[in-house]
Amino acid sequence: DGGITQSPKYLFRKEGQNVTLSCEQNLNHDAMYWYRQDPGQGLRLIYYSQIVNDFQKGDIAEGYSVSREKKESFPLTVTSAQKNPTAFYLCASSPGGRNTDTQYFGPGTRLTVL
Amino acid sequence: GDSVTQMEGPVTLSEEAFLTINCTYTATGYPSLFWYVQYPGEGLQLLLKATKADDKGSNKGFEATYRKETTSFHLEKGSVQVSDSAVYFCALSSTSYDKVIFGPGTSLSVIP
Numbered sequence: 001d002g003g004i005t006q007s008p009k010y011l012f013r014k015e016g017q018n019v020t021l022s023c024e025q026n027l028n029h030d031a032m033y034w035y036r037q038d039p040g041q042g043l044r045l046i047y048y049s050q051i052v053n054d055f056q057k058g059d060i061a062e063g064y065s066v067s068r069e070k071k072e073s074f075p076l077t078v079t080s081a082q083k084n085p086t087a088f089y090l091c092a093s094s095p096g097g098r099n100t101d102t103q104y105f106g107p108g109t110r111l112t113v114l
Numbered sequence: 115g116d117s118v119t120q121m122e123g124p125v126t127l128s129e130e131a132f133l134t135i136n137c138t139y140t141a142t143g144y145p146s147l148f149w150y151v152q153y154p155g156e157g158l159q160l161l162l163k164a165t166k167a168d169d170k171g172s173n174k175g176f177e178a179t180y181r182k183e184t185t186s187f188h189l190e191k192g193s194v195q196v197s198d199s200a201v202y203f204c205a206l207s208s209t210s211y212d213k214v215i216f217g218p219g220t221s222l223s224v225i226p
Contacts, residue, residue, distance in 0.1 A: 004157075033213075042203065042218040043158075050212065058213065090157050097212050100146045100165045105157030 002027045004106035006091050011111045013078075013085070021076045021109045023091035030096050032074035033103065036060060037088040046089075049074055050097045078111065086113045116141040116208050118217035123201075126223045127194055135189040135220045137178075137204035145206040147171075147180050147187040148214070152201045161189075161202070194224045 004025045035043040045058030049068040063082025094101040121136040146165045150158040162171030167182035204217040
């Protein structure tokens with residue numbers, strides 16, 4: 001079955017530690033996205049990538065980093081510079097950058113900073 | 115800039131009641147409009163979409179019509195079920211941007 005996988009589902013981190021969230025897709029999609037979701041709020045875009053080896057900052061990129069070395073993979077690193085990292089993180093992909101494209105979401109990773 | 119406004123929740127309905135969730139937008143150009151649904155503890159999934167004015171998107175008994183004159187994309191369902199309990203997000207994707215803009219979401223609870 002094609003789809004997007006995120007791991008782990010739950011992640012706990014101590015303050016001051018970096019942590020990397022995994023996102024893999026086998027849909028052969030060109031574009032991938034990372035969103036942050038806080039309780040009672042909509043989704044905020046962290047980073048996105050339209051093509052391999054290229055990515056752009058979204059609305060809240062500070063304290064995060066990404067890489068896009070392979071078409072299938074778009075890992076997100078939450079660094080110690082992110083002041084309030086506890087949140088639900090969603091990865092998504094779409095066939096391309098056209099505005100008619102549907103985004104396909106993974107199941108999410110819930111990150112808690114202890 | 116582009117934006118999406120949704121009616122505030124939570125919304126609580128009895129089974130078989132009629133559902134309307136209002137959504138209005140501000141955008142330059144000709145955006146595509148989407149409704150996504152998020153079940154508890156899961157990611158979002160597309161419910162329906164419309165890509166041009168007067169288009170009607172429909173899926174699983176839900177409908178929404180792209181109204182350019184009122185800049186609206188209201189979600190409706192004639193008879194809700196307990197399994198429809200979820201958070202519903204209205205979203206737009208503009209030709210001016212490389213991203214989708216989501217509304218804040220509306221939580222729906224359907225009670226038997």
